[in-house]
Amino acid sequence: MSNLFRFGVSLEKELLEKFDKLINERNYPNRSEAFRDLIRQELVKEEWREGKEVAGAITLIYNHHKRELLDKLTDIQHDFQKIVLSTQHIHLDHNNCLEIIAVKGNPKEVKKLSDTLRSIKGVKHGTLSMSSTGRDII
Amino acid sequence: MSNLFRFGVSLEKELLEKFDKLINERNYPNRSEAFRDLIRQELVKEEWREGKEVAGAITLIYNHHKRELLDKLTDIQHDFQKIVLSTQHIHLDHNNCLEIIAVKGNPKEVKKLSDTLRSIKGVKHGTLSMSSTGRDII
Amino acid sequence: MSNLFRFGVSLEKELLEKFDKLINERNYPNRSEAFRDLIRQELVKEEWREGKEVAGAITLIYNHHKRELLDKLTDIQHDFQKIVLSTQHIHLDHNNCLEIIAVKGNPKEVKKLSDTLRSIKGVKHGTLSMSSTGRDII
Amino acid sequence: MSNLFRFGVSLEKELLEKFDKLINERNYPNRSEAFRDLIRQELVKEEWREGKEVAGAITLIYNHHKRELLDKLTDIQHDFQKIVLSTQHIHLDHNNCLEIIAVKGNPKEVKKLSDTLRSIKGVKHGTLSMSSTGRDII
Secondary structure (H helix, E strand, C coil): CCCCCCCCCCHHHHHHHHHHHHHHHHHCCCHHHHHHHHHHHHHHHHHHHHHCCCEEEEEEEEEECCCCCCHHHHHHHCCCCCCCCEEEEEEECCCEEEEEEEEEEEHHHHHHHHHHHCCCCCCCEEEEEEEEEECCCC | CCCCCCCCCCHHHHHHHHHHHHHCCCCCCCCCHHHHHHHHHHHHHHHHHHHHCEEEEEEEEEEEECCCHHHHHHHHHCCCCEEEEEEEEEECCCCCCEEEEEEEEEHHHHHHHHHHHCCCCCCCEEEEEEEEEECCCC | CCCCCCCCCCCCCHHHHHHHHHHCCCCCCCCCHHHHHHHHHHHHHHHHHHHEEEEEEEEEEEECCCHHHHEEEEEEEECCCCCEEEEEEEEECEEEEEEEEEECCHHHHHHHHHHHHHCCEEEEEEEEEEECCCCCCC | CCCCCCCCCCHHHHHHHHHHHHHCCCCCHHHHHHHHHHHHHHHHHHHHHHCCEEEEEEEEECCCCCCCHHHHHHHHHHHHCCCEEEEEEEECCEEEEEEEEEECCCHHHHHHHHHHCCCCEEEEEEEEEECCCCCCCC
């Protein structure tokens, strides 16, 4: 990588100490790699704000014995077929399922799918991982 | 469900309006279901704080052409074999991969795995979805 | 299902006994359902012969420590991006991986992808599950 | 790999020609790698016969709108929780689903799970990929 550009950064001592603690806890090889990650995180947030194409994952925890829950979850995913890439299903115990839905598409639609799935009665917990297609992230 | 308990809640008009707007946007069937979700979210956060067993998903975006990146990612996942349930891999385009790792185990170890994977040079973006095994969530 | 059509079938006693044994072993609810499955299997085989669009899964077992094996497997999957839907990766033990690739597309290309992956040095075992998109199977 | 052992093999001309055609079609780098694969296939078959621990994948094609089909499929997978590692679900079109279940365990139980799932009314097609945990395959 010959196009690396080097520059100085000034930080308050206390802030730098906290940053270094974080770097250490998170196993970053050096400060530059940690800075890169902070910048990339902001770029991904922008992608979600600006309505570009994004990628991510929706996680759901539910009790599969709840009446009609499975039918509803699957029907909705088929309605959003354009943005659902594939779904991973883990049988956590006799009752509880972890479902992870890989998604790609318009951020508004992805959020709508996530909100719709999470608000179904019987879904115990849901998260939306907002990530990127990686195309515009260096 | 015969064990439903009904009680009153007082909210400032403005706060209630914002809450109702949220409920509407997120397609909740009613205020009670939305309240349930808020409480469940706090229970899950507690599980991550208290060191109980948790479940979740780690997402990674990376360019698979980066030298030795795939070997590193796979080696680390094998080192954390006890908490890695299965991994879903999506080929987003010729360069970019979306990898979603389903995890279950001690929250500290899950966070350590997530931090270790995300800090590897070549990983463009990473997220950790902190969810639950569902056992203690009603 | 009002469009069920009922008809008689003659079978040699010995053949019928073997068929009933099979039905019993495989938990079919009755002979008709078992017959339906036999017919559907032939329809799927036809789809693979006639060059229609098919779906299926490729499984691979390999030792991820083999030099450059992961890079080769991922490069090839990206080259066949149009037919690879998503890939599931299970860490069986410290050395061995089970990779399951969900595929959809032209049967010739699916077979070519399967053959190419399975013939890579370091892949211990591979299978191709030839299934269907389900569109023309009743 | 210093422990390679070289030996001669005699084959009828016609059989060798067919073998070479196969090697060429399947992109094997040379005859030895193709021979290795044939031997490994037999070893895996033995593992399934002898009742050792095996690994594999079950594929199912079904119309998710069929009444109670999803509940049955999920209930059964939870009953076989010990051998089900994780399940990948692809929404092929508005009606049809491709479900791929990664399994590891006793071959008899894996076959029983496969037979039970495939014989459910509404499942259009099912396959069982019989593979290996890779431990005893070189």
